[in-house]
Amino acid sequence: MNTLRNVDLIIEARWIIPVEPANTTLEHHAVVIDKGLIADLLPIHKSHECYTATEIVELPEHVLLPGLINAHTHAAMSLLRGIADDLPLTPWLQDAIWPMEQKLVSSQFVYDGTSLAAAEMLCGGITCASDMYFFPDDAARAFSDAGMRAALGITIIDFPSNYATTADDYLHKGLQARENWKENPLINFALAPHAPYTVSNQSFERIATLAEELDTGIHIHIHETTQEIRGSLAQHGVRPLARLDGLGLIGPNSQLVHAVYLTECEQQLIAARNCSVIHNPTSNMKLASGIAPVNSMLAQGINVALGTDGAASNNRLDIFQEMRHAALLAKVTSGDASALPAHQVIRMATLNGAQSLGLQEQIGSIQHGKEADLCAVSLGSPQNTPCYDPASHLVYVAGRESVTDVWVQGKPRVRTGSLLHASNKELLSISRLWQNATKR
Template sequence: MPFTAPRDVELLIEARWILPMSDGLPTLEHHAIAIDGGHLLGPWPISEAPQHVRPARTLHLTHHALLPGLINAHNHAGMSLMRGFADDLPLMTWLNEHIWPIEAAHVNPDFVAAGTRLACAEMLASGTTTFADMYLAPEAVVPVVEAAGMRAQLCTPLIDFPTPWSMDFESGVRQTEALQARLGHHPLISLALGPHAPYTVGDESLNRLREAREHLALPIQMHVHETRDEVDQGLAKDGKRPLRRLFDAGLLGPHFQAVHMTQVDDEDLALLRETDTAVIHCPQSNLKLASGFCPVARLQAAGITVGLGTDGAASNNDLDMFDELKTAALLAKGVSGNAAALPAMAALALATRDSAKALGMSDRRGQLREGFDADLIAVDLEGLNSVPVHHPASAAVYAVQSRQVSHVWVAGSARVAASEFVGLDRQALLEEARQYEHALRPVAGNVTD
């Protein structure tokens, strides 16, 4: 076999453990992985790495686990400024009487940008490198995501009534077309169509959505079957469950991301499986709004892709994916009555490989594999709450706190190093959040005690 000289690379990371999250590849001990040109090389045993690469710099992480960057598959990042604004309310009361009124009165591009800046910092600090965002003024989110150096799928808000972003559904579609033309092939940002929910999008708009999907070749993310009441209202109005209505409109498929899905009967399960539609699970938001429980174990047993999202900070109230995946693992056991449902490695897959698949990114993200995007995180497992480490996946799911994320790379660029932000001003973010806290205080004071 001919000798191949080691390749010059930017960075070699030597770690106590690597969790590649690839099918058939176990947890690796004392392995290294390289970053060069925004992509990954390896992994290899640490002793063998010099045969493959000659790094300009080597980082030794002696009690850390390397994982793919976490992927938050559903978020409303701009709503971070509404954290704690209207707590302890059911979904429709929360939306109709509090969230939509404050959005109409206060939300503008500056508000969205400020909320997203705060959200991006919170997500990076807790190990999220990619997020799907469904909120107003997506054009204002673009420079914020660029400045944070994260990746995002921006789901443009489409709804039948006027919002601060669009006058109606059709104007939202036109603005989506314009934003797509502006972004082109952006290295960090992709677009999706973001119709709000079946109960806020009429049949004519669903037909327009199908046309837009075909014309723009964009995925669709939509809240579907979030509550039992939504399903009951759909049956009363249309004589069919909302998911069936979407199927009849020709909208379901591998490009469709159905968020929440707390109500799943046998017909729903068959439609999801037949169309290869993905489900995005948001357990903490569903619990807080008393919306119901997504049957994750049942969906996975049927071969349906399930990703994980936090939803917005206004209904969660944080964007911590480690906290979310722990909740998902525990809830799956309680809902199914099976302690083996969603074990630790499967819970980590929800937040990495499976979320990447749900968002149509599985060919380049969600795993630590040769040639994949260099989006990865390091988690320090030497904490009083996480030792001894008998199984690093178990530690990461059931014991780790997000403050143990020590390093974050996106496209090979460090965004967090030794638990400190790279390129973000923590103090400025705190001060900006406080300004909005004071501005909204009179309104918030009228909502909850």
């Protein structure tokens, strides 16, 4: 007589998209979770023969997939959502955003803004975010309080802000935050020089050395606009990517954000160096920055992940929106309706994002031994039916409003559409407080 193994949680779903193996949709399967890890993935009827569970969650009209990964955002800027719309990048930054940040940004601003962003992302199925902003210690605290996974960028720029005064000061404070959170399994750090036009060669050289010593990622905006490239040619005599490569910053740990304007040779360099590119289609469209050559990059074998950018330039932290926009832009720019099919874009939003952050062994797919970061999407509403292909529905039909349940390390963070760690009343109070502060 077989003895049933007792586990913490079994999630039974109508469909499961594990992401790995690729192009796979499983029907009437169950994910078995124990001690925060995925212990098994098998047909529901077989799970009854092998396991008992403290809790069983039934999802009869849902697709279960890995938690979505927002591979680039500025979470605290949720408090600046819509404050300066319909402007191109440079005046948006210089005339609107930077002056408002000078007025408002503080430790409390970052904690509150990140808390608001974490709530928005969790409710939209995002279980992990790569954040680039000031006061990373406070951002880490907000993500930790929400029970959400985060990779915090240690922002470095060569001019003062409310957070730090010099590049060395940014590094010192950021590395101290990294030390403070080293025991938290949900919080990781990367070095995050803001952009080639805000960081000097001397600072870049120090960042390259530190990244190698610490074996950590380098997260940077690059080749976002034609103006950035013209400025680099005028000041340094080379395009930004070539400059950074010469300074030792382009390698397997590099996370290149935006990468809109790339030549064929530059794409080949990125592929050869095994870098990741973070595609932010909605923000790029809204700021009229351009359209990244995603089809070409994928053909070169480059790992391309998805990000939302900040809520001040998007204005949503919504990876469902990014999946849809990425797929449609890939088709219209190539003239090929088969470009970037649904399963591939879901992979960009999950496993590719994990790979860009160096977390592919922990998250990004539903596989034995990985951490149970998962989200469930209901396809049972009239606007989501009929469903012939759940992968297609995730990209072209369903939105974040269809997310019902979210788990991080097997712990529920959203249940039946409701956030568990904070109330709407609390979040609205935060939002109103800072909106009033912008008027003073």
